[in-house]
Amino acid sequence: MSRYLFDNSAVQTIDRFTVLESCYDQFSRQQLARAGLTAEWRCLEVGGGNASLADQMGERVGPGGQVTVTDLDPRWASSTRRPPHVRLLRHDIVHDPMPGQDYDLVHARLVLLHLPERLQVLQRLVGALRPGGWLVLEEFDCGWTPVLAASAEAEVLFHRVHTALMGLLAEAGADPLWGRRVLAAMMSVRLSDVTATTYAEAWRGGSTGISLHRSNTDQVADRLTQAGITDEELSAFRHLLTDPAFVVNSYPLISVRGRRPSENDGQEGIR
Numbered sequence: 001m002s003r004y005l006f007d008n009s010a011v012q013t014i015d016r017f018t019v020l021e022s023c024y025d026q027f028s029r030q031q032l033a034r035a036g037l038t039a040e041w042r043c044l045e046v047g048g049g050n051a052s053l054a055d056q057m058g059e060r061v062g063p064g065g066q067v068t069v070t071d072l073d074p075r076w077a078s079s080t081r082r083p084p085h086v087r088l089l090r091h092d093i094v095h096d097p098m099p100g101q102d103y104d105l106v107h108a109r110l111v112l113l114h115l116p117e118r119l120q121v122l123q124r125l126v127g128a129l130r131p132g133g134w135l136v137l138e139e140f141d142c143g144w145t146p147v148l149a150a151s152a153e154a155e156v157l158f159h160r161v162h163t164a165l166m167g168l169l170a171e172a173g174a175d176p177l178w179g180r181r182v183l184a185a186m187m188s189v190r191l192s193d194v195t196a197t198t199y200a201e202a203w204r205g206g207s208t209g210i211s212l213h214r215s216n217t218d219q220v221a222d223r224l225t226q227a228g229i230t231d232e233e234l235s236a237f238r239h240l241l242t243d244p245a246f247v248v249n250s251y252p253l254i255s256v257r258g259r260r261p262s263e264n265d266g267q268e269g270i271r
């Protein structure tokens with residue numbers, strides 16, 4: 001069974017999805033366009049959360065294409081009405097049979113980071129591509145969140161609570177540094193044209209982006225306390241996230257794309 005730390009049954013989930021959508025969807029859309037996403041493509045969106053990106057992919061491929069969006073717990077996407085070519089599935093990418101094959105594009109954002117079986121899942125995703133099809137994996141590097149403006153005390157507090165949160169993620173089988181490892185992993189499964197683009201921005205106290213830290217720490221507050229963070233520290237941390245004088249770098253989202261080689265690849269030099 002998955003040990004996903006931030007399971008979607010928690011009330012904080014909707015705030016998390018709101019941040020991810022408003023801070024990262026525009027960048028992700030650009031990366032999907034760079035992979036060539038176009039009308040009539042067949043796409044798989046894995047662990048789609050509130051399905052905001054899948055819905056945008058559906059608009060791009062149009063009724064002649066198809067988007068299958070999956071999630072272990074799709075409750076936050078299920079209330080939206082969708083056109084027939086966008087299909088929402090409850091699906092575990094680790095254990096369930098793949099929902100289809102020969103996709104033009106397979107995309108996952110912030111999903112494999114959480115899965116202890118991420119390398120096996122990577123193989124499954126590659127296996128679901130048509131020859132020449134694109135895999136786009138977008139993941140955080142949670143090890144690069146420099147504080148950009150703060151008192152010395154506030155900076156220490158931020159890193160103390162954040163480090164404890166990363167410890168909980170790692171205990172649950174996540175790899176907080178997975179973002180920096182994705183490109184090598186995708187090269188090792190013999191994808192071609194593998195390249196990456198990274199996005200980050202400053203998150204000021206009180207902004208939409210910085211509230212991701214609030215959602216994440218609130219959801220596991222009990223466990224942070226068990227890990228040694230005091231109630232006073234948690235309360236000061238929450239206050240910090242509303243202070244406009246405090247600025248921290250967002251999580252950098254590393255977007256890696258690569259193509260499954262097609263039968264014709266490598267033929268040019270032979271002729």
Ligand SMILES: C[S@@+](CC[C@H](N)C(=O)[O-])C[C@H]1O[C@@H](n2cnc3c(N)ncnc32)[C@H](O)[C@@H]1O
Pocket residue numbers: 002004007008017020021046047048049050070071072073091092093094108109110111114115
């Ligand atoms: C951090 S959220 C990211 C959501 C969305 N991809 C985004 O970037 O906005 C991770 C999502 O992966 C889903 N997930 C976790 N384990 C999964 C699994 N084994 N199979 C499918 N989805 C999974 C969660 O339910 C959650 O919706």
